Each structure stands twice: as structure tokens, then as C-alpha cells.
Amino acid sequence: MAGITIDRARSAGTVSRYIFGHFAEHLGRCIYGGIFVGKDSSIPNVNGMRRDVVEAMRNLKVPVLRWPGGCFADEYHWRDGIGPLEARRRMVNTNWGGVVEDNSFGTHEFLELCRQVGCEPYITGNVGSGTVQEMSEWVEYLNSDGDSTVVRERWKNGRKDPWGVRFWGVGNESWGCGGNMRPEYYADVYRRYQGFCRQYGDHRLYKIACGPSDGNLEWTETLMKNAAFCMDGLSLHYYTIPGGWSHKNQALTFSREDYFETLALAANMEKIIRGHAAIMDRYDPEKRIGLVVDEWGTWFQVEEGTNPGFLYQQNTMRDALVAAIHFDLFARCCDRVFMANIAQTVNVLQAIILTEGDRMVLTPTYHVFDLYKDHMDARQLDCFVQSDRIGTEKHAVDAISASASEKDGRITLTLSNLDPEKAREVEISLRGEEIAGARGRILSGRMADYNDFGRERVAVRAYTDFTLKDGRLTAVLPPCAVAAIRL
Numbered sequence: 414m415a416g417i418t419i420d421r422a423r424s425a426g427t428v429s430r431y432i433f434g435h436f437a438e439h440l441g442r443c444i445y446g447g448i449f450v451g452k453d454s455s456i457p458n459v460n461g462m463r464r465d466v467v468e469a470m471r472n473l474k475v476p477v478l479r480w481p482g483g484c485f486a487d488e489y490h491w492r493d494g495i496g497p498l499e500a501r502r503r504m505v506n507t508n509w510g511g512v513v514e515d516n517s518f519g520t521h522e523f524l525e526l527c528r529q530v531g532c533e534p535y536i537t538g539n540v541g542s543g544t545v546q547e548m549s550e551w552v553e554y555l556n557s558d559g560d561s562t563v564v565r566e567r568w569k570n571g572r573k574d575p576w577g578v579r580f581w582g583v584g585n586e587s588w589g590c591g592g593n594m595r596p597e598y599y600a601d602v603y604r605r606y607q608g609f610c611r612q613y614g615d616h617r618l619y620k621i622a623c624g625p626s627d628g629n630l631e632w633t634e635t636l637m638k639n640a641a642f643c644m645d646g647l648s649l650h651y652y653t654i655p656g657g658w659s660h661k662n663q664a665l666t667f668s669r670e671d672y673f674e675t676l677a678l679a680a681n682m683e684k685i686i687r688g689h690a691a692i693m694d695r696y697d698p699e700k701r702i703g704l705v706v707d708e709w710g711t712w713f714q715v716e717e718g719t720n721p722g723f724l725y726q727q728n729t730m731r732d733a734l735v736a737a738i739h740f741d742l743f744a745r746c747c748d749r750v751f752m753a754n755i756a757q758t759v760n761v762l763q764a765i766i767l768t769e770g771d772r773m774v775l776t777p778t779y780h781v782f783d784l785y786k787d788h789m790d791a792r793q794l795d796c797f798v799q800s801d802r803i804g805t806e807k808h809a810v811d812a813i814s815a816s817a818s819e820k821d822g823r824i825t826l827t828l829s830n831l832d833p834e835k836a837r838e839v840e841i842s843l844r845g846e847e848i849a850g851a852r853g854r855i856l857s858g859r860m861a862d863y864n865d866f867g868r869e870r871v872a873v874r875a876y877t878d879f880t881l882k883d884g885r886l887t888a889v890l891p892p893c894a895v896a897a898i899r900l
């Protein structure tokens with residue numbers, strides 16, 4: 414039997430609600446069609462935003478949404494996306510599918526989306542092909558209430574008050590699609606650009622420098638050494654890509670070996686975070702600077718017949734477990750991880766929502782966000798997990814993944830059974846205390862189960878398969894399952 418001991422006396426800190434954040438890029442059908450359909454669409458919408466998608470996001474209490482990219486951010490010129498629709502500049506989205514971008518979704522539309530969802534905006538400014546002045550004026554347009562020409566432009570476009578955007582990214586993947594820079598060079602560029610992103614009144618920017626990809630420790634070292642004094646956050650991108658870039662898995666058809674490789678890669682992120690965190694600790698022992706994992710998730714082959722540049726993939730219970738593993742490890746590293754944004758919200762990569770015309774489907778990953786939402790801003794609790802290692806000769810993982818937190822006197826335990834074949838019994842205890850009662854919800858299925866339009870296989874249901882005796886809980890988790898138990 415596996416065991417989980419929750420220790421209320423030991424905590425790494427607060428599980429920031431921002432680790433349940435999202436990312437929506439001008440990529441494929443994420444923004445256009447997936448979120449924004451325009452006011453004149455026959456798809457039910459409010460000011461152009463799909464009602465169904467906004468409602469689904471509200472239900473998750475999405476705390477923050479990153480936009481407009483991704484790689485798109487470094488060729489996005491914000492002035493193209495403001496003012497009368499018919500006068501907006503058109504461009505070809507050379508990063509993603511070569512389609513025409515008509516800029517009908519711009520700054521005002523994005524902030525209207527955030528208002529409807531009830532989340533905070535996180536905007537990534539253009540460093541790769543944009544000027545310091547352009548970025549500086551975007552911040553002024555968003556946050557200033559001085560009587561300047563830039564602010565008057567905002568008034569003319571129908572917005573009197575500043576929005577007060579807080580999260581501000583200075584470039585995206587500046588080591589790659591954002592400009593192919595070396596870390597020394599980017600550190601200087603960052604110092605320069607961020608200096609002209611002004612703080613207006615009470616609207617304080619939380620400035621996020623472009624951080625490394627995967628295990629690129631040299632990037633982190635150089636950035637921390639040269640620019641820590643003027644950053645609030647450092648980003649990190651890590652994708653789970655079984656088979657690697659050249660032999661990516663399919664999203665729906667995969668073997669047991671692929672399954673374990675995927676989960677092992679996801680679990681490996683903890684080592685990667687701890688590697689970067691150790692460097693950050695040397696330059697920032699007070700842990701003032703947050704690690705912002707602003708892109709994470711699975712990356713598979715695109716679905717057959719879809720535009721390869723649209724990155725549209727289906728989503729199975731395998732993805733759900735990847736999400737659970739990530740949330741558990743983000744919680745363990747909550748003394749450093751301040752934010753994380755899944756890539757991406759709708760119709761792209763590990764999406765939480767898929768759409769087709771006016772239809773919408775919630776993926777297994779969506780349900781994991783739902784199961785974990787009670788952790789937001791709760792006090793993380795140490796969770797000692799004892800379980801078998803399972804897998805194949807090449808790829809092994811712990812059979813049970815878990816995390817716990819406490820808020821308002823109630824404990825939330827989230828736990829997953831990564832075993833695709835066997836149910837597992839888990840004994841759950843509270844160190845030095847007795848568990849008085851429990852209520853649970855669960856998501857389970859076979860490893861390749863997924864939801865399709867008009868055919869929803871995977872959904873959250875009540876979970877009652879546990880017994881309470883002598884203050885300990887014995888729970889039976891079905892194969893491939895993610896559960897949330899409130900103690």
C-alpha cells in the first residue's frame with residue numbers, strides 16, 4: 414500500500430494562485446475562433462468574446478492570462494491593434510501558419526477579455542523587432558493617467574481610465590524566436606528596455622525578464638548576475654515532448670512506453686526548476702524574484718489534416734496526469750515559483766478547451782485545473798509520499814503524485830495514480846493529528862481517453878472510494894486518476 418503523510422507544521426510557503434495561469438497567443442485558432450469571434454458572429458458572444466469559453470474560464474477562476482505571445486509577441490506592434498477596426502494594419506503571421514492577422518483582436522479586446530474572465534492580464538512586449546519607444550508608449554497607453562498625446566489616443570479609442578496592467582514581460586524566448594540573443598547581450602537589452610517601462614502612480618509593474626529554456630543554467634546565471642536588481646520575475650519555458658522534436662508522439666495514439674516517457678519528462682521538471690532556483694538563491698537569497706514558468710505543457714504532432722503551424726492537438730488522460738504532476742511540483746517549489754502559464758488556453762498544444770465552430774469541449778486537462786483550484790493562495794503543506802516506482806526499463810515514475818495545502822482551516826489534498834493498469838490503495842494520514850472527515854472529487858479513465866465534440870468520456874465525478882478509521886483515510890485510486898480530497 415502507498416502512503417501519504419501530510420505535515421501541517423512544515424510548509425514551503427504559499428501556493429501562489431498565479432501558478433494556475435494561462436497563455437493565449439495569436440496562434441492557430443487560440444484567439445481567433447477559439448476565444449474571439451467578433452461582435453457580428455452567430456456564435457453567442459459578449460463584445461466579440463465567446464460566451465461558452467469565457468464561462469468555462471470563469472469557472473476555473475483563471476487568475477492570469479498571458480498574451481499576445483509567444484514568438485508572436487516579438488513581431489507584434491501594438492499600435493496595429495488599436496483604433497477603428499477597418500483602419501487596422503494587416504500582417505501575415507509568419508511564425509504560425511502564414512495566415513493573415515487582421516489585428517481585430519488588440520489591446521482593448523484583450524483587456525475586455527480579462528475583464529470578462531475576471532483575471533489579471535500579463536502582456537509580453539516586443540523586444541525582438543520593436544523599439545524601446547514602442548514598448549515604453551505601450552505601458553504609458555495602458556497605465557498612465559497623465560494628459561499626454563499617448564493617453565489622449567486611449568481616450569479617443571474609448572477608454573478613459575488606465576487599466577493598470579501589472580505583469581509585464583520584456584521579450585519572449587529572446588535566445589530563440591525573440592531575437593537569437595546571447596545571454597550577455599539580452600541582459601543589457603533587458604536593462605535598457607525595462608528602464609523605460611515606467612511606473613505610473615499606483616500602477617506598479619511586475620517586470621519579467623526572459624529566462625531560460627529547459628536546463629540552460631548559463632542563461633539564468635548571466636541574467637541573475639547582470640540584471641537581477643531590475644527584475645521582479647524571470648521566466649522559464651519547459652515543454653514535455655516525448656520522442657523529442659524530430660519524433661514527437663501523436664496525441665491520441667501512443668504506447669505504454671510513450672506514456673511513461675511523457676510522465677517521466679513531466680516529473681523531470683522539478684530537477685530543472687531546482688537547478689535554476691539554486692542559481693537564483695545565490696543572487697537573491699531573500700527570494701524576491703519569482704520564477705515565472707510562463708510556458709509549459711505537452712507538445713505532440715498536430716492532428717491529421719490540420720495546419721501544421723496551428724499546433725492543434727487532442728488531449729487525453731495522459732495530459733491530465735502531466736498537468737497534475739506539474740501542479741504538484743510547482744507547489745513543492747512554491748518558495749520560488751510564483752507563476753505558471755499553460756500553453757495554451759484554447760485549441761493550441763495542451764489546451765484546456767477545444768472548439769469547432771460553435772461547439773466547445775472541455776479537455777481532461779481542464780478538469781485537473783478544476784480539481785486543483787482550492788490550492789490557490791493556500792499555505793502549502795509538506796506531503797511525504799511513499800509509493801512504488803512504476804514504468805518501463807527506460808522510463809520510471811513514482812506511482813503516486815500528490816500535493817497538499819491549507820486554507821481557512823481546511824486541507825486540500827490532490828493525489829494521482831499514474832499507474833495505467835492497476836488501482837492503488839493509499840493510506841493518508843495527518844502527522845500528529847486525526848483526520849475528522851473527507852469529501853472528494855475524481856477524474857479517471859484509460860490513458861488514451863479523451864473528450865470529443867458530442868462525446869464526453871472524461872469528467873469529474875464525486876469520489877467516495879475511501880474509508881476513515883482511527884483518524885486515517887484509506888483511499889482506493891483507480892488507474893490513471895487525479896483526485897482532490899478536502900479534509
Ligand code: AHR
Nearest residue numbers: 482483484485585586756
Ligand atoms: O507555445 C508555442 C510557442 O512555443 C511559443 O510561441 C514560443 O514561445 C514557444 O517556443
